[in-house]
Amino acid sequence: MRLYLQITRSTETVPFNYQHYLTGALHKWIGAENDIHDKTSLYSFSWLQQVNTNADGIRTTDRSSFFISAYDDKLIKKILYGIRQDPVIGFGIKVSGVQITAPPAFSNKEIFRTASPILIKKRQDNNEKHIEYNDPHAGKYLTEVLQKKLTIAGLSGEGLSIGFDMTYPSPRTKIVKYKEIGNRVNICPVIIEGSPEQIEFAWHVGVGNSTGIGFGALK
Incomplete structure (x- = not known):
């Protein structure tokens, strides 16, 4: 499954190299007791979409989003539970909405x-x-x-x-x-x-x- 996450407008400028903040939020949502740390990743996540860029970094808007995708549906459900408990990402950004999407039908x-x-x-x-x-x-x-x-x-x-x-x-x-x-x-x-x-x-x-x-x- 894939989670498409709508996020709020940032209150601070986000640095260009922000990936480790998203990684930190993801592991917070998964929880401390998990078996994916330091293992080969069977999941992925996008960079932030629909953002404004300036000389110092980026700012998210009310249209910004990103997604998290995983082979194991149980992991997606764990992440979803974590988001509901604490939707904060950082820089004033929170998850404001979630859409759960099944994979499309693929050809060869x-x-x-x-x-x-x-x-x-x-x-x-x-x-x-x-x-x-x-x-x-x-x-x-x-x-x-x-x-x-x-x-x-x-x-x-x-x-x-x-x-x-x-x-x-x-x-x-x-x-x-x-x-x-x-x-x-x-x-x-x-x-x-x-x-x-x-x-x-x-x-x-x-x-x-x-x-x-x-x-x-x-x-």
Whole structure:
């Protein structure tokens, strides 16, 4: 399931690198007693949508929102309960409304735009390299990450294929800091081929690395 969260207007300017605040709110809603900390994330969340930007950061409006998506419906219900207990996110922002959405029906091939940039991390020569969309192995790495998550969930990864949509007219990369750690991320749609079940799983959990801290969410 997916939770679309309508949020209130901010009373303070939100810094551009705000992902860890959303991550903190998410874990607050899940609760201290949970088994997802430090585990491979079978969930994802978008960046804030419909915001105003200025030189110092962003401001949310009465039209702003974001979503949280998870493969496990029990996790979504736990998050929903947490929101009802304490809807505060920070910077004067609260959750003002929630829409619960079931996944759409998928075919064997879908193109997804990103709701947060895609991060691909690969260990090479004892260093962590961040892979860009035009790397010839980028699709292979994306596929391997999702296949690992499918295995964790008890699903088959056979026949799955993911790649960046190289017909997209304006792909780009940027550096996004998470708690002062810079990450080279990709802003480009992805094409996913596989079974409808595999594609639905990707819609829930996102693609690439670090979906649990706000990367790789799919619209």
